[in-house]
Structures are given as C-alpha cells and as structure tokens.
Amino acid sequence: MANTPFLEMYVFLLAGFLGYQIITRVPALLHTPLMSATNAISGISLVGSLVAAGAGRGAVSTTLGVLAVTAATINVVGGFMITDRMLKMFKRQNKK
Amino acid sequence: MDARDIFIQISYLVASVLFILGLKGMTAPDKARGGMGLAALGMLVAVIGTLLNAQIIGFTWIIVGLVAGSAIGAAISIWMPMTAVPQRTAISHAFGALAATLVGIEHYHYHLAQLQEGLSHVEMAALGFEVMFGSLTITGSFMAFGKLQGFIPSAPMTYKFQNQSNIGLFCVAVLLFITLVVVPSTAAIHPVLFYLMVVVGIVVGVLIVLPIGGADMPVVISLLNSYAGLASSATGFALQNNVLIIAGALDGASGFILSILMSRAMNRSFGNVLFGAFGGAAAGGPAAAQSSEGRTVRSITVDDAAIQLAYARHVIVIPGYGMAVAHAQHEVRELAEQIEERGGEVKFAIHPVAGRMPGHMNVLLAEADVPYDKLCEMDDINGEFPRADVALVIGANDVVNPAARTDPSSPIHGMPILNADQAQSIIVLKRSMNPGFAGIENALFYNPKCALLFGDAKSSLAKLVAAVKAA
Numbered sequence: 001m002a003n004t005p006f007l008e009m010y011v012f013l014l015a016g017f018l019g020y021q022i023i024t025r026v027p028a029l030l031h032t033p034l035m036s037a038t039n040a041i042s043g044i045s046l047v048g049s050l051v052a053a054g055a056g057r058g059a060v061s062t063t064l065g066v067l068a069v070t071a072a073t074i075n076v077v078g079g080f081m082i083t084d085r086m087l088k089m090f091k092r093q094n095k096k
Numbered sequence: 097m098d099a100r101d102i103f104i105q106i107s108y109l110v111a112s113v114l115f116i117l118g119l120k121g122m123t124a125p126d127k128a129r130g131g132m133g134l135a136a137l138g139m140l141v142a143v144i145g146t147l148l149n150a151q152i153i154g155f156t157w158i159i160v161g162l163v164a165g166s167a168i169g170a171a172i173s174i175w176m177p178m179t180a181v182p183q184r185t186a187i188s189h190a191f192g193a194l195a196a197t198l199v200g201i202e203h204y205h206y207h208l209a210q211l212q213e214g215l216s217h218v219e220m221a222a223l224g225f226e227v228m229f230g231s232l233t234i235t236g237s238f239m240a241f242g243k244l245q246g247f248i249p250s251a252p253m254t255y256k257f258q259n260q261s262n263i264g265l266f267c268v269a270v271l272l273f274i275t276l277v278v279v280p281s282t283a284a285i286h287p288v289l290f291y292l293m294v295v296v297g298i299v300v301g302v303l304i305v306l307p308i309g310g311a312d313m314p315v316v317i318s319l320l321n322s323y324a325g326l327a328s329s330a331t332g333f334a335l336q337n338n339v340l341i342i343a344g345a346l347d348g349a350s351g352f353i354l355s356i357l358m359s360r361a362m363n364r365s366f367g368n369v370l371f372g373a374f375g376g377a378a379a380g381g382p383a384a385a386q387s388s389e390g391r392t393v394r395s396i397t398v399d400d401a402a403i404q405l406a407y408a409r410h411v412i413v414i415p416g417y418g419m420a421v422a423h424a425q426h427e428v429r430e431l432a433e434q435i436e437e438r439g440g441e442v443k444f445a446i447h448p449v450a451g452r453m454p455g456h457m458n459v460l461l462a463e464a465d466v467p468y469d470k471l472c473e474m475d476d477i478n479g480e481f482p483r484a485d486v487a488l489v490i491g492a493n494d495v496v497n498p499a500a501r502t503d504p505s506s507p508i509h510g511m512p513i514l515n516a517d518q519a520q521s522i523i524v525l526k527r528s529m530n531p532g533f534a535g536i537e538n539a540l541f542y543n544p545k546c547a548l549l550f551g552d553a554k555s556s557l558a559k560l561v562a563a564v565k566a567a
Contacts, residue, residue: 005218008333008341015342018116019349025123028448028473031354031455032181034122035321039188041115041135042328042347045195047108047146048335052202053161054152057210061202066161068198071191073165074172079188080136082173082181086459087129093467 033086040079046072100148107145108339114138115343119350125468142339178463179420182452183244186317189324190237196327197230197294203334204290207281214281219334224273224293226330231297232269232304233323239305240316244452250310262303269296310452311494315358317453322351354454361448361474363500363511396547398556401523402563408485411435411442412477414514415457416450418491418527419553425464427557428490432466434564440485444470445477445514447495478515487519489540491526491553497538522546525553 026034049072053065097105114134121131152158176184200223207215215223242248272293279286308316329344331337359366405411413432419425432442444466450457458471472480481487489496496516499506516522517540524541526548540546549556 004336005333008336008338011338012329012333012341012345015112015345016349019119019346020353022116022119022123023346023350023353026119027123027125028357028446028455029458029468029471030122030125030128031357032185032453032459033128033455034119034350035185035318035354035454036181036188037119037122037132037135038325038347038350039185039192039321041118041139041343042192042325043195044111044115044139044142044340044343045192045199045328045331046139047142047337048199048331048340049161049195049202050143050146050158051149051151052199052206054154054158056153057202057206061206062157064198064202064205066157068195068202069158069161070165070168071198072195073162074169074191075188075195076139076169077166078169078173078184080132080139081170082176082184083132084129085173086178086181086462087125087132089459089462089465090125090128090468091462091465092126093469 029090033083036079036083036086040076040083043072043075043079046076100150104145104148107141108337111138111142111145112339112342114141115346119346178459179423180245181459182313182317182456183241185453186237186241186244186320189317189320190234190241192324193230193233193237193327196324196331197227197234199331200227200230200334201294204287208287217277220281221277222330222333224276224290226327226334227290227294228269228273228297229323229330230327231294232301233320233327235298235301236305236316236323237301237320239302240308240313240320243305243308243310244313252309253306258303258307262300265296265300265303269293269300272296311449312362313452314449314454314456315355315362315364318351318355318358320351322348322355325349325351358449358454361512363508393541394544394547396523396549398549398559398563401547401549402560402567404486404521404523405431405435405440405488405560406438406564406567408435408440410480410484411440411486411488412481412484412516412519413442413444414487414489414492414496414516415444415446415461416490416492416495417452417457418493418525420451420457420460420491422491422553424490424554424557425460425466427554427561428461429464429466430561431557431564432470434561438564442470443472443477443480445474445516446471447474447492447514450492450495474512474514481515481518484519485521487516487522489516489522489524490557493538496540498543499537499539503539516540517543517545520545524548525556526550527552 049065049068052061053069115138118131118135121127172184204223243250272289276289325344325347329341329348332340332344356366435442446457461471462468494508496514498517500508500511500513503509522545
C-alpha cells in the first residue's frame with residue numbers, strides 16, 4: 001500500500017496533462033458548454049457519496065451522504081442536460 | 097480482489113475513458129453532442145459499478161438523493177434562460193464543492209468514530225485538501241452566483257487592509273491544514289482543528305469574491321471551476337478512487353486553462369487572479385477624469401444608420417453584454433439576415449470576455465439561430481476590420497476601446513481589443529453616454545468615423561430591421 005499515493009499522483013498528473021492537451025484545442029466558441037460539461041463530469045463525486053449514503057454507518061453519515069448524493073446529482077443531471085441544450089443550438093449555416 | 101471488485105474497477109476504467117473521449121468531442125462543434133453522450137454514458141457506468149459495492153446495504157436513501165437531485169437538476173436546466181447560464185454554472189460549482197466537502201466530512205467523521213487506529217498522514221493530507229478547497233469553493237461560488245443574479249451588489253466591495261486580512265486568513269487555513277496532517281488524528285484536539293478549518297474555508301470563500309466586480313466574472317467562474325475540480329480530485333485521493341482523481345483533474349485543468357485565457361484577454365497577470373486580488377484596480381480612478389471636454393460625439397438617426405447598413409458589402413457586428421441584457425439577440429439575427437438578403441456579408445466578432453463567462457456570447461447568438469460559422473474569434477477577425485464598411489457595436493464598450501492600444505495611462509492599456517476603429521465607419525448602439533463596466537470613457541465614440549444611435553438596443557434594432565427592409 002505504501003506505493004498507492006505515488007500511483008495516485010501519477011494518475012492525477014497524467015490526467016491533468018491529458019486534459020490540458022485536449023482542452024487547449026477546444027475553440028472559444030464552445031467554452032461555455034465545455035465548462036458545464038466538465039462541471040457535470042466533476043459530479044463524479046456522486047460515486048464517493050453513494051457509499052456514504054447507503055452503507056448504514058449511522059445517522060450522521062447517512063445524512064451527509066444523502067445531501068452529497070443530491071448535490072452531486074444536481075450537477076450530473078443538470079450539467080449534462082444544459083450542455084446538450086446548448087450544443088443543440090449550434091448550427092452551421094448550410095444546414096439551415 | 098473478488099469478481100465483484102474487478103467488475104467495479106473495470107466500470108471505473110471504462111468511465112474514465114468515456115469522459116476523456118467526451119471532452120475530446122468538444123474540440124469540434126459537430127462532434128460535441130455525441131461526445132457528451134459518451135460522457136453521460138460514462139457517468140452511468142460509474143454509478144452502476146459503485147452501486148455494486150459490497151459496503152452498500154440499503155438503497156432507500158440513495159434513491160431519495162438521486163431522485164431529488166435529478167428533479168432539481170433537470171428543472172434548473174429546462175427552465176433556465178440562456179442569459180442565466182453563468183449563474184447556473186456558478187451555483188453548480190457550489191453544489192459540486194458541497195458534495196466533495198460533505199464526502200470529506202463524512203469520511204473523517206466515520207473513520208474517527210469507528211476505527212480506532214485513526215487516519216494516516218497521507219490520508220489526512222488528501223482529506224484536508226479536499227475539505228479546505230471544497231469549503232472555500234462552496235461559498236466563493238455562492239457569492240459569484242449572488243453577484244451574477246443580482247441579489248448581492250456586483251460592484252467590488254473593498255475595505256482597508258482587505259488583501260492583508262485575506263492573505264492572513266488564508267495562512268491560518270494553511271496552518272490548520274499542516275497541523276492536522278502532523279498531529280495524529282487520534283488526538284483529542286484534532287476534530288476541533290478540523291471543523292475550525294472548514295469554518296475558515298467557508299469564510300475565505302466569501303472574502304475572496306467580495307472585492308471582485310461583475311466585469312471580472314469570467315475569470316472568477318473559470319477559477320472556481322478549477323477549484324471544484326481539485327476538490328473532487330482530492331476526494332479521489334482520500335477514497336483511493338482513480339475515476340474521481342481523473343474526472344477531478346480534467347475539471348481542474350479545464351478551469352485552469354480557461355482562467356489563464358480569460359485573464360490574458362483582460363491583460364491581467366495570472367498571479368493577480370490566483371490570489372483573487374484583482375477587483376480593486378477596475379475602479380477606473382484618475383484615468384476616467386480625462387473626459388469628453390472639447391470632443392463631441394455624433395449621433396445618427398435610425399434611417400441614416402439603416403441606409404448605411406443596407407448598402408454595406410461587409411458588416412462586422414460586435415455584440416456585448418448590453419445586447420444580452422436587452423434580450424436583443426433575435427433582432428440582431430434578423431438584421432443580419434436583412435443585410436445578407438441585400439447581398440452584404442455579415443460576420444460577428446466575439447471578444448473572449450464578452451458576456452459573463454467564457455464563450456457566453458456564442459451561446460446567446462446560437463440561441464438566436466445565428467450559424468456558428470459566422471461567429472469569429474478576436475484574432476481571426478481583427479485583420480478584417482479595415483475592409484469592413486460598417487462595424488456595428490451593440491452594447492459592447494471596453495472591448496472596442498482604442499485606449500487599450502494607444503493610451504498608456506488607461507486602466508485597460510494593453511488589453512487585446514477588437515479593432516472596430518479601423519472599419520470604414522462605426523455605428524454604436526448605446527443607451528446613454530454612461531461608461532461601461534470598467535468605468536472608462538471610450539475614445540472610439542469621439543472618432544470622426546463613429547456615429548451613435550441612442551436608445552434601448554432591442555427597440556433600436558427592431559427599428560433598424562424595418563428601415564433596412566424599406567430601404
């Protein structure tokens with residue numbers, strides 16, 4: 001287990017680097033949808049809160065867990081829906 | 097590792113790949129929707145994988161949270177007007193950070209109460225980082241939301257020794273963090289310090305956004321995006337969960353890049369942005385004093401402006417937040433269509449910080465059915481202004497102020513602008529002679545080539561559409 005923090009650091013740095021490479025290629029046109037998309041993706045904290053809400057670790061843990069599940073789900077559902085609503089509006093001229 | 101664990105890990109691996117592919121789709125408007133579909137699928141896979149976790153014994157409360165969150169999230173995104181996208185993004189950063197912080201607190205609470213051996217230094221470092229960044233992002237985002245929504249005054253709020261006290265408080269938070277990591281978590285004082293750090297984080301979040309004015313919001317929102325991502329990533333370190341680390345890092349990188357781009361577009365140093373100490377300079381100060389004396393502006397009637405537009409071959413429209421506030425984007429599109437029907441060519445020049453978040457103006461124009469291939473970025477279109485017959489400025493001010501190029505004493509000196517002053521003629525739609533957000537006089541209005549059409553942007557544009565039709 002002593003290696004785990006280092007492995008995690010590798011994962012973090014590589015993901016950050018990959019993210020940098022991809023995101024610098026996103027045109028300014030799509031910066032607002034990009035932000036709501038990454039926001040929806042960061043709703044992945046949902047994964048962390050599901051266990052807290054369902055593991056029956058006592059009232060405090062369950063309450064914190066349910067609140068966290070709710071907050072993260074707002075981001076996931078709201079984020080993906082609003083991103084799609086925006087992207088649907090971007091149209092090319094010749095397709096009209 | 098049993099079969100169930102392997103399945104969970106595979107679901108996280110698949111989700112991570114789908115997230116990355118999803119973001120890759122964002123590099124082209126045609127692929128973006130499909131990409132987001134993949135990312136949403138990734139989220140579903142990760143959630144299903146997690147639900148198989150052996151630790152989960154009851155689903156009632158999980159379902160309660162999922163249903164409540166889905167209903168609220170869906171309601172917000174269906175009924176929210178596009179002008180309110182910046183507010184929604186700010187408040188969702190608050191929700192994201194809230195989720196990360198609550199998970200952190202739960203983890204801490206549970207480990208301290210149930211496990212006698214306490215948390216290791218490494219675990220505590222991850223947890224402390226998660227909770228500290230999370231808590232300051234919650235209130236910081238909430239403040240940004242309040243300023244954008246207008247229930248907190250959007251003007252910068254400053255007081256004496258603001259920077260000193262903010263930096264002092266931030267140092268207290270960092271000190272608490274270090275103490276938490278060094279002192280064994282089984283010590284009696286440990287929970288006191290932990291919750292004190294949460295409180296300090298919450299206060300810091302309020303204080304760092306107080307001095308920031310409305311015009312700086314694109315930078316703030318991007319920065320909070322990055323913070324929310326870092327908090328998620330730290331959650332991943334605390335729970336030893338790679339998909340959280342990866343998704344958080346992607347979010348963190350995106351916010352970081354956008355805040356660099358935004359601060360560059362406003363000619364602010366990134367150091368200023370990081371320490372949140374940037375609102376104060378926008379007050380304008382003495383530079384605003386070199387006023388309109390001895391210079392006159394020329395106003396123009398709707399009919400004269402319509403004649404110019406009707407016979408123009410090449411028109412560049414420069415939309416600003418004034419257009420968005422007046423909800424005039426549909427009239428702008430109609431005007432562009434009228435001009436094109438008469439054989440003119442219309443392009444839209446979008447400054448990176450037009451609107452209240454990065455790329456906001458593109459969304460507003462897309463909503464009004466302006467095709468995206470007509471929306472041009474600053475660097476691509478600046479060379480075209482000398483060939484443009486008319487530059488039509490609608491509710492934009494600072495992003496076309498030539499003082500940024502010519503006047504070293506101007507507070508916006510050095511900020512990249514749209515070169516509207518190089519067009520053959522310039523028509524500015526403006527409500528009054530009041531200066532824009534940065535509070536600076538605009539030298540463009542006194543340019544002999546420039547004419548001002550006073551009035552509300554929406555009604556002026558509607559009249560222009562009718563007059564161009566008749567011309």
